[in-house]
Amino acid sequence: MIEVKNIHKTFGENHVLKGISADFKEGMCNLIIGGSGSGKTTLLKCMVGLHEPEEGSVIYDGRDFTRMNFETRIEIRTEIGMLFQGSALFDSMNVEENIMFPLNMFTDQHRKEKLERVNFCLERVNLAGKNKLFPAELSGGMKKRVGIARAIAMNPKYLFVDEPNSGLDPKTSIVIDDLIQELTEEYKTTTIVVTHDMNSVMGIGENIIFLHQGEKWWEGSNKEISDTDNEELNEFVFASKFMRALQKNKK
Template identity: 60%
Template sequence: MIKIENIKKSFGDKEILKGISGVFERGKPNLIIGSSGTGKSVLLKCIVGLIAPDEGHIHYDEHELTNANRDTKTEIRRQIGMLFQGGALFDSKTVEQNVMFPLDVLTKMPKGEKLDRVNSALERVGLAGQNQKMPSEISGGMQKRVGIARAIVNDSNYLFCDEPNSGLDPQTSILIDDLILELTEESNITTVVVTHDMNSVMGIGEKIMFLYKGKKLWEGNKNNIMDSNVKEFDDFVFANKVMRKLKKG
């Protein structure tokens, strides 16, 4: 579980996050949604410690990240897996080397144990035997799966995904969503996904936080989206023609 309390962040005189609080639950995908420029990615970077919030607190289960000492922050970060937008693979490294990278940086495991971890992670994302391929030799969907394998190779307790379906066709996007859901439930981890993809919202939105101009305006799940009475949220969700039809019944 991750709990955030009154997170505020400004850059210069521009206030990006305006006091956001919430709980991201273990064992289910937690989605942060909203239009571009609403603060989704900034909030994600605050939660994982890439950006320090100006105010507020972030709790990883029993640990408080915001004011933690160096050792505690290091321990929390070892438990975090991150799937960056676009995959962010190293072009000059093989699939195996990309997935092994967090183990090289964060652990002192012997090479054989690292390789066992890499092979297990690749098998979990359906890429067994693809170790020696270069990123340029595999599809965009496969690159995203390599990114997920890299994020989970260290037995992460917390998985963060920033726009995991960007640049993918609808069918591949569904496969990535299904993989994220499967890994979250099977490993009982806390997963936070930043997205504006309504297919993802309706597919795996077990817990949804909607941001609008730096504020949390709605929270719920995919089953009670239709019952919202928040105009800004309805405008975002039902901008999609299919969703408008569902709303009308």
């Protein structure tokens, strides 16, 4: 489990996060949702150490990440897998080299062991045999799956996913959501997904945190979200569904 306690983050005079507290549960798909500028990506970056909060704590299974120095954070960093919004694959590396990158950085395994792990991860995301392709040769959905393969290469306890369905068609988005959910259940990871996609919310949102103007405005499951009387959340849900319908009609 990851506990976030009273997180504050500012950029200049902009107070982006205003005392966020939440628990992200093991073996579940925990979603952070909210409109643009609500602070959801900033919260994720504070949780993995890409931003340092002015106040508050991020606690990984009893270990206070925010109180650690760079050296003592390394242990937790090796337990984290992350899929960035744009997949963030290295263009100059092929699929095999991209997935092997964290293994080269954080392990002293022999190449044979690393290659076995790469091939296992590729099989797990249904991309077996695609080792030698370069990112320019991959579709958007394939890039996301390679990004997921790299994120699970270290067999992480904690999986962070930023806007996994950005730029994908609805059918491919469902494939990515299903894969994230399967991996979460299979490895009992604590998975945190930042998204604005209501299909993802209703499909895999076991534990949902809704942010509004830098505050936690609502918390619950996808089974509870339709029955809420939270005005801002209802506006967000309606607007998201409306935009999705509009996009479908354009196609």
